[in-house]
Amino acid sequence: MKFVISVLSSSHAPSTRRALRFAQAVLAAGHEIIRVFFYQDGVLTASNNLVVAQDQQDIAQQWQAFIAENELDAVVCIAAALRRGVLDQTEAQRYGREAANLAEGYQLSGLGQLHDGLQQAERLISFGGQ
Template identity: 45%
Template sequence: MKFAIAVYGAPFSHQAPLSALAFARAVLAEGHELLRIFFYHDGVYNGNANAAPPQDEPDIRGMWSEFALESGVEMIVCVASALRRGMLDETEADRYEKSSTTLDPAFTISGLGQLIDAGINADRLVTFGN
Protein backbone atom coordinates (compact mmCIF):
# COMPACT_ATOMS: atom_id res chain seq x y z
CA MET A 1 0.00 0.00 0.00
CA LYS A 2 1.12 3.54 -0.73
CA PHE A 3 1.19 5.84 2.31
CA ALA A 4 1.82 9.55 2.76
CA ILE A 5 2.27 11.36 6.06
CA ALA A 6 1.35 14.90 7.09
CA VAL A 7 2.95 16.34 10.24
CA TYR A 8 1.29 19.40 11.79
CA GLY A 9 2.81 19.27 15.27
CA ALA A 10 5.98 21.01 16.43
CA PRO A 11 8.81 19.00 17.96
CA PHE A 12 9.18 19.09 21.78
CA SER A 13 5.73 20.68 22.26
CA HIS A 14 3.85 17.81 20.76
CA GLN A 15 4.03 14.03 20.50
CA ALA A 16 3.07 14.21 16.82
CA PRO A 17 6.57 14.25 15.25
CA LEU A 18 7.85 11.22 17.18
CA SER A 19 4.68 9.28 16.48
CA ALA A 20 4.89 10.23 12.80
CA LEU A 21 8.50 9.09 12.61
CA ALA A 22 7.70 5.77 14.30
CA PHE A 23 4.81 5.31 11.89
CA ALA A 24 7.01 6.15 8.90
CA ARG A 25 9.55 3.54 9.95
CA ALA A 26 6.80 0.98 10.48
CA VAL A 27 5.33 1.67 7.03
CA LEU A 28 8.67 0.85 5.38
CA ALA A 29 9.41 -2.06 7.71
CA GLU A 30 6.14 -3.67 6.67
CA GLY A 31 7.13 -3.38 3.03
CA HIS A 32 4.79 -0.55 2.08
CA GLU A 33 5.67 2.46 0.02
CA LEU A 34 5.99 5.90 1.59
CA LEU A 35 5.33 8.57 -1.00
CA ARG A 36 6.19 11.66 1.01
CA ILE A 37 6.24 13.32 4.41
CA PHE A 38 4.70 16.77 4.36
CA PHE A 39 5.28 19.26 7.18
CA TYR A 40 2.63 21.93 7.64
CA HIS A 41 1.75 24.49 10.34
CA ASP A 42 4.17 24.25 13.29
CA GLY A 43 5.33 20.93 11.83
CA VAL A 44 7.87 22.91 9.78
CA TYR A 45 9.90 23.40 12.98
CA ASN A 46 10.88 19.74 12.67
CA GLY A 47 13.41 20.93 10.10
CA ASN A 48 15.05 23.51 12.36
CA ALA A 49 18.77 22.97 11.86
CA ASN A 50 19.55 25.25 14.80
CA ALA A 51 17.63 23.26 17.40
CA ALA A 52 19.97 22.25 20.22
CA PRO A 53 18.00 20.02 22.57
CA PRO A 54 19.52 18.70 25.83
CA GLN A 55 21.59 15.56 25.36
CA ASP A 56 19.16 13.33 27.26
CA GLU A 57 16.26 14.29 24.98
CA PRO A 58 15.58 13.04 21.46
CA ASP A 59 17.17 15.11 18.70
CA ILE A 60 14.08 15.06 16.54
CA ARG A 61 15.50 17.02 13.61
CA GLY A 62 18.51 14.71 13.58
CA MET A 63 16.23 11.66 13.62
CA TRP A 64 14.27 12.95 10.62
CA SER A 65 17.46 13.76 8.80
CA GLU A 66 18.84 10.26 9.40
CA PHE A 67 15.53 8.72 8.36
CA ALA A 68 15.54 10.64 5.06
CA LEU A 69 19.11 9.60 4.37
CA GLU A 70 18.43 5.91 5.05
CA SER A 71 15.07 5.68 3.34
CA GLY A 72 15.28 8.24 0.53
CA VAL A 73 11.74 9.36 1.37
CA GLU A 74 11.19 13.01 0.46
CA MET A 75 10.46 15.39 3.31
CA ILE A 76 8.68 18.55 2.21
CA VAL A 77 8.00 21.66 4.26
CA CYS A 78 5.21 23.97 3.15
CA VAL A 79 6.72 27.19 1.82
CA ALA A 80 4.08 29.52 3.29
CA SER A 81 4.27 27.87 6.72
CA ALA A 82 8.07 27.82 6.62
CA LEU A 83 8.62 31.43 5.58
CA ARG A 84 6.26 32.74 8.27
CA ARG A 85 8.22 30.83 10.89
CA GLY A 86 11.69 31.70 9.65
CA MET A 87 12.52 28.22 8.36
CA LEU A 88 14.66 29.18 5.37
CA ASP A 89 16.92 27.31 2.99
CA GLU A 90 19.72 29.14 1.20
CA THR A 91 17.53 30.28 -1.68
CA GLU A 92 14.85 31.75 0.58
CA ALA A 93 17.38 33.32 2.97
CA ASP A 94 18.95 35.08 -0.02
CA ARG A 95 15.58 36.08 -1.44
CA TYR A 96 14.42 37.67 1.82
CA GLU A 97 17.89 38.96 2.71
CA LYS A 98 18.08 37.07 5.99
CA SER A 99 21.42 36.48 7.64
CA SER A 100 21.18 32.71 8.09
CA THR A 101 19.65 29.54 6.76
CA THR A 102 17.64 27.61 9.33
CA LEU A 103 16.34 24.57 7.48
CA ASP A 104 18.19 21.26 7.60
CA PRO A 105 19.11 20.30 4.00
CA ALA A 106 17.34 16.95 4.45
CA PHE A 107 14.10 18.94 4.12
CA THR A 108 12.88 20.55 0.91
CA ILE A 109 10.75 23.67 0.68
CA SER A 110 7.81 23.27 -1.68
CA GLY A 111 4.17 24.20 -2.04
CA LEU A 112 0.90 23.09 -0.55
CA GLY A 113 0.25 21.26 -3.81
CA GLN A 114 2.52 18.52 -2.49
CA LEU A 115 0.04 17.84 0.34
CA ILE A 116 -2.85 17.75 -2.11
CA ASP A 117 -0.84 15.45 -4.38
CA ALA A 118 -0.28 13.16 -1.39
CA GLY A 119 -4.02 13.10 -0.76
CA ILE A 120 -4.67 12.20 -4.39
CA ASN A 121 -1.89 9.70 -5.08
CA ALA A 122 -1.44 7.88 -1.78
CA ASP A 123 -3.81 5.12 -0.75
CA ARG A 124 -3.68 6.48 2.79
CA LEU A 125 -2.76 9.97 3.97
CA VAL A 126 -2.11 9.85 7.71
CA THR A 127 -1.99 13.10 9.69
CA PHE A 128 -0.11 13.62 12.98
CA GLY A 129 -0.87 16.54 15.26
CA ASN A 130 -3.49 19.28 15.11
Template identity: 60%
Template sequence: MKFAIALFAPPHAPSSRRALRFAEAALAGGHQIVRLFFYQDGVHNASTNPVTPQDELDLPAAWRELVERHSLDAVVCIAAALRRGVLDEGEAQRYQRSASVAAPWELSGLGQLHEAAQLADRLVCFGGP
Protein backbone atom coordinates in the same frame (compact mmCIF):
# COMPACT_ATOMS: atom_id res chain seq x y z
CA MET B 1 0.36 0.14 0.92
CA LYS B 2 1.44 3.65 -0.04
CA PHE B 3 1.31 6.29 2.68
CA ALA B 4 1.56 10.06 2.63
CA ILE B 5 2.38 11.51 6.05
CA ALA B 6 1.60 15.06 7.11
CA LEU B 7 3.08 16.45 10.31
CA PHE B 8 1.62 19.62 11.84
CA ALA B 9 3.37 19.56 15.24
CA PRO B 10 6.75 20.95 16.38
CA PRO B 11 9.62 18.67 17.39
CA HIS B 12 8.87 18.86 21.11
CA ALA B 13 5.26 17.65 20.69
CA PRO B 14 4.48 13.97 21.34
CA SER B 15 2.77 13.64 17.95
CA SER B 16 6.07 14.38 16.18
CA ARG B 17 7.66 11.36 17.79
CA ARG B 18 4.57 9.26 16.99
CA ALA B 19 4.79 10.32 13.35
CA LEU B 20 8.45 9.33 13.19
CA ARG B 21 7.74 5.93 14.76
CA PHE B 22 4.81 5.38 12.40
CA ALA B 23 7.03 6.17 9.38
CA GLU B 24 9.74 3.81 10.64
CA ALA B 25 7.21 1.03 11.27
CA ALA B 26 5.57 1.51 7.87
CA LEU B 27 8.91 1.23 6.07
CA ALA B 28 9.97 -1.75 8.20
CA GLY B 29 6.67 -3.42 7.27
CA GLY B 30 7.43 -3.12 3.57
CA HIS B 31 5.12 -0.19 2.91
CA GLN B 32 6.00 2.86 0.83
CA ILE B 33 5.97 6.50 1.88
CA VAL B 34 5.20 8.60 -1.18
CA ARG B 35 5.81 11.89 0.61
CA LEU B 36 6.40 13.44 4.00
CA PHE B 37 4.81 16.86 4.26
CA PHE B 38 5.66 19.22 7.11
CA TYR B 39 3.08 21.97 7.68
CA GLN B 40 2.25 24.60 10.30
CA ASP B 41 4.60 24.17 13.30
CA GLY B 42 5.74 20.87 11.83
CA VAL B 43 8.16 22.85 9.64
CA HIS B 44 10.44 23.15 12.67
CA ASN B 45 11.20 19.41 12.32
CA ALA B 46 13.18 20.29 9.19
CA SER B 47 15.14 23.11 10.80
CA THR B 48 18.70 22.89 12.04
CA ASN B 49 17.94 25.53 14.72
CA PRO B 50 16.13 23.58 17.47
CA VAL B 51 18.42 22.51 20.29
CA THR B 52 17.23 19.30 21.90
CA PRO B 53 18.01 18.55 25.56
CA GLN B 54 20.64 15.83 25.93
CA ASP B 55 18.21 13.39 27.53
CA GLU B 56 15.63 13.64 24.71
CA LEU B 57 15.46 12.29 21.18
CA ASP B 58 16.68 14.88 18.66
CA LEU B 59 13.65 14.63 16.37
CA PRO B 60 14.91 16.96 13.61
CA ALA B 61 18.08 14.85 13.36
CA ALA B 62 16.06 11.63 13.46
CA TRP B 63 13.77 12.85 10.67
CA ARG B 64 16.78 13.88 8.57
CA GLU B 65 18.42 10.48 9.07
CA LEU B 66 15.21 8.64 8.11
CA VAL B 67 14.70 10.77 5.00
CA GLU B 68 18.30 10.31 3.87
CA ARG B 69 18.47 6.58 4.67
CA HIS B 70 15.31 5.80 2.69
CA SER B 71 15.62 8.56 0.05
CA LEU B 72 12.17 9.87 0.98
CA ASP B 73 10.44 12.80 -0.64
CA ALA B 74 10.39 15.32 2.24
CA VAL B 75 8.53 18.58 1.62
CA VAL B 76 8.25 21.59 3.91
CA CYS B 77 5.38 23.99 3.24
CA ILE B 78 7.04 27.18 2.06
CA ALA B 79 4.35 29.55 3.36
CA ALA B 80 4.38 27.99 6.84
CA ALA B 81 8.19 27.92 6.82
CA LEU B 82 8.59 31.57 5.84
CA ARG B 83 6.11 32.63 8.50
CA ARG B 84 8.21 30.80 11.11
CA GLY B 85 11.66 31.82 9.84
CA VAL B 86 12.51 28.34 8.57
CA LEU B 87 14.39 29.17 5.37
CA ASP B 88 16.45 27.34 2.79
CA GLU B 89 19.46 29.01 1.18
CA GLY B 90 17.46 30.63 -1.63
CA GLU B 91 14.82 32.13 0.66
CA ALA B 92 17.46 33.19 3.19
CA GLN B 93 19.24 35.17 0.48
CA ARG B 94 15.98 36.69 -0.72
CA TYR B 95 15.06 37.92 2.77
CA GLN B 96 18.63 38.55 3.97
CA ARG B 97 18.38 36.05 6.80
CA SER B 98 20.22 32.88 7.83
CA ALA B 99 19.29 29.54 6.31
CA SER B 100 18.07 26.81 8.64
CA VAL B 101 16.95 24.16 6.12
CA ALA B 102 19.08 22.21 3.66
CA ALA B 103 18.84 19.02 1.64
CA PRO B 104 17.18 16.56 1.90
CA TRP B 105 14.31 18.96 2.66
CA GLU B 106 12.53 20.82 -0.13
CA LEU B 107 10.46 23.96 0.39
CA SER B 108 7.36 23.83 -1.77
CA GLY B 109 3.68 24.68 -1.84
CA LEU B 110 0.60 23.13 -0.31
CA GLY B 111 -0.17 21.56 -3.69
CA GLN B 112 2.48 18.96 -2.82
CA LEU B 113 0.26 17.73 0.03
CA HIS B 114 -2.71 17.51 -2.30
CA GLU B 115 -0.66 15.57 -4.84
CA ALA B 116 0.65 13.23 -2.12
CA ALA B 117 -2.92 12.48 -1.02
CA GLN B 118 -3.76 11.56 -4.62
CA LEU B 119 -0.71 9.30 -5.01
CA ALA B 120 -1.09 7.48 -1.70
CA ASP B 121 -3.54 4.87 -0.52
CA ARG B 122 -3.74 6.63 2.84
CA LEU B 123 -2.93 10.13 4.09
CA VAL B 124 -1.98 9.96 7.77
CA CYS B 125 -1.85 13.25 9.69
CA PHE B 126 -0.15 13.88 13.03
CA GLY B 127 -0.66 16.86 15.30
CA GLY B 128 -3.34 18.38 13.12
CA PRO B 129 -6.20 20.62 14.13
Protein backbone atom coordinates in the same frame (compact mmCIF):
# COMPACT_ATOMS: atom_id res chain seq x y z
CA MET C 1 0.15 0.33 0.15
CA LYS C 2 1.17 3.94 -0.55
CA PHE C 3 1.14 6.43 2.32
CA VAL C 4 1.46 10.18 2.71
CA ILE C 5 2.39 11.21 6.24
CA SER C 6 1.86 14.77 7.38
CA VAL C 7 3.55 16.27 10.40
CA LEU C 8 1.82 19.32 11.88
CA SER C 9 3.45 19.97 15.26
CA SER C 10 6.94 20.99 16.33
CA SER C 11 9.63 18.41 16.98
CA HIS C 12 9.11 18.35 20.75
CA ALA C 13 5.41 17.49 20.44
CA PRO C 14 4.62 13.85 21.28
CA SER C 15 2.77 13.59 17.95
CA THR C 16 5.96 14.27 15.97
CA ARG C 17 7.74 11.38 17.73
CA ARG C 18 4.65 9.22 17.13
CA ALA C 19 4.73 10.19 13.43
CA LEU C 20 8.34 9.02 13.19
CA ARG C 21 7.69 5.68 14.89
CA PHE C 22 4.64 5.20 12.66
CA ALA C 23 6.62 6.02 9.51
CA GLN C 24 9.35 3.56 10.51
CA ALA C 25 6.70 0.85 10.97
CA VAL C 26 5.16 1.69 7.56
CA LEU C 27 8.44 0.96 5.81
CA ALA C 28 9.21 -2.05 8.01
CA ALA C 29 5.89 -3.58 6.88
CA GLY C 30 6.92 -3.22 3.25
CA HIS C 31 4.64 -0.28 2.44
CA GLU C 32 5.73 2.82 0.57
CA ILE C 33 5.87 6.43 1.77
CA ILE C 34 5.16 8.65 -1.23
CA ARG C 35 5.91 11.84 0.68
CA VAL C 36 6.27 13.27 4.16
CA PHE C 37 4.65 16.68 4.23
CA PHE C 38 5.55 19.15 6.98
CA TYR C 39 2.91 21.82 7.59
CA GLN C 40 1.85 24.25 10.32
CA ASP C 41 4.29 23.96 13.27
CA GLY C 42 5.59 20.73 11.71
CA VAL C 43 7.89 22.86 9.56
CA LEU C 44 9.97 23.60 12.67
CA THR C 45 11.18 19.98 12.59
CA ALA C 46 13.11 20.89 9.43
CA SER C 47 15.20 23.60 11.12
CA ASN C 48 18.87 22.74 11.51
CA ASN C 49 19.17 25.22 14.38
CA LEU C 50 17.51 23.04 16.97
CA VAL C 51 19.69 22.21 19.95
CA VAL C 52 18.33 19.52 22.25
CA ALA C 53 19.64 18.76 25.73
CA GLN C 54 21.77 15.61 25.85
CA ASP C 55 19.39 13.74 28.13
CA GLN C 56 16.47 14.26 25.74
CA GLN C 57 15.55 12.58 22.48
CA ASP C 58 16.38 14.66 19.42
CA ILE C 59 13.34 13.82 17.32
CA ALA C 60 14.18 16.36 14.61
CA GLN C 61 17.59 14.77 14.17
CA GLN C 62 15.97 11.31 14.09
CA TRP C 63 13.51 12.48 11.43
CA GLN C 64 16.36 13.84 9.34
CA ALA C 65 18.32 10.59 9.62
CA PHE C 66 15.24 8.51 8.77
CA ILE C 67 14.56 10.64 5.69
CA ALA C 68 18.17 10.33 4.52
CA GLU C 69 18.47 6.58 5.13
CA ASN C 70 15.30 5.85 3.19
CA GLU C 71 15.71 8.61 0.59
CA LEU C 72 12.23 9.89 1.35
CA ASP C 73 10.62 12.86 -0.34
CA ALA C 74 10.36 15.33 2.56
CA VAL C 75 8.50 18.49 1.60
CA VAL C 76 8.15 21.51 3.87
CA CYS C 77 5.34 23.94 3.08
CA ILE C 78 7.08 27.12 2.00
CA ALA C 79 4.46 29.60 3.26
CA ALA C 80 4.22 27.91 6.66
CA ALA C 81 8.03 27.70 6.87
CA LEU C 82 8.70 31.36 6.01
CA ARG C 83 6.33 32.63 8.69
CA ARG C 84 8.06 30.41 11.26
CA GLY C 85 11.59 31.33 10.28
CA VAL C 86 12.62 28.22 8.35
CA LEU C 87 14.39 29.35 5.18
CA ASP C 88 16.53 27.73 2.52
CA GLN C 89 19.37 29.58 0.77
CA THR C 90 17.13 30.95 -1.97
CA GLU C 91 14.54 32.35 0.42
CA ALA C 92 17.16 33.77 2.79
CA GLN C 93 18.63 35.71 -0.13
CA ARG C 94 15.23 36.75 -1.45
CA TYR C 95 14.19 38.24 1.91
CA GLY C 96 17.62 39.51 2.94
CA ARG C 97 18.00 37.23 5.95
CA GLU C 98 21.40 36.37 7.34
CA ALA C 99 21.18 32.62 7.44
CA ALA C 100 19.41 29.72 5.82
CA ASN C 101 18.41 27.02 8.29
CA LEU C 102 16.51 24.38 6.32
CA ALA C 103 18.13 21.08 7.22
CA GLU C 104 19.60 18.90 4.51
CA GLY C 105 17.19 16.41 2.98
CA TYR C 106 14.16 18.70 3.12
CA GLN C 107 12.77 20.82 0.28
CA LEU C 108 10.58 23.89 0.50
CA SER C 109 7.57 23.71 -1.80
CA GLY C 110 3.90 24.58 -1.97
CA LEU C 111 0.75 22.94 -0.65
CA GLY C 112 0.23 21.57 -4.14
CA GLN C 113 2.79 18.92 -3.15
CA LEU C 114 0.45 17.68 -0.44
CA HIS C 115 -2.36 17.28 -2.97
CA ASP C 116 -0.02 15.75 -5.53
CA GLY C 117 1.02 13.18 -2.91
CA LEU C 118 -2.60 12.40 -2.07
CA GLN C 119 -3.40 11.76 -5.72
CA GLN C 120 -0.61 9.17 -5.87
CA ALA C 121 -1.23 7.61 -2.46
CA GLU C 122 -3.95 5.54 -0.85
CA ARG C 123 -3.73 6.68 2.77
CA LEU C 124 -3.01 9.96 4.50
CA ILE C 125 -2.06 9.82 8.17
CA SER C 126 -1.66 13.19 9.88
CA PHE C 127 0.13 13.78 13.15
CA GLY C 128 -0.65 17.08 14.82
CA GLY C 129 -1.73 18.55 18.13
CA GLN C 130 -0.03 16.91 21.08
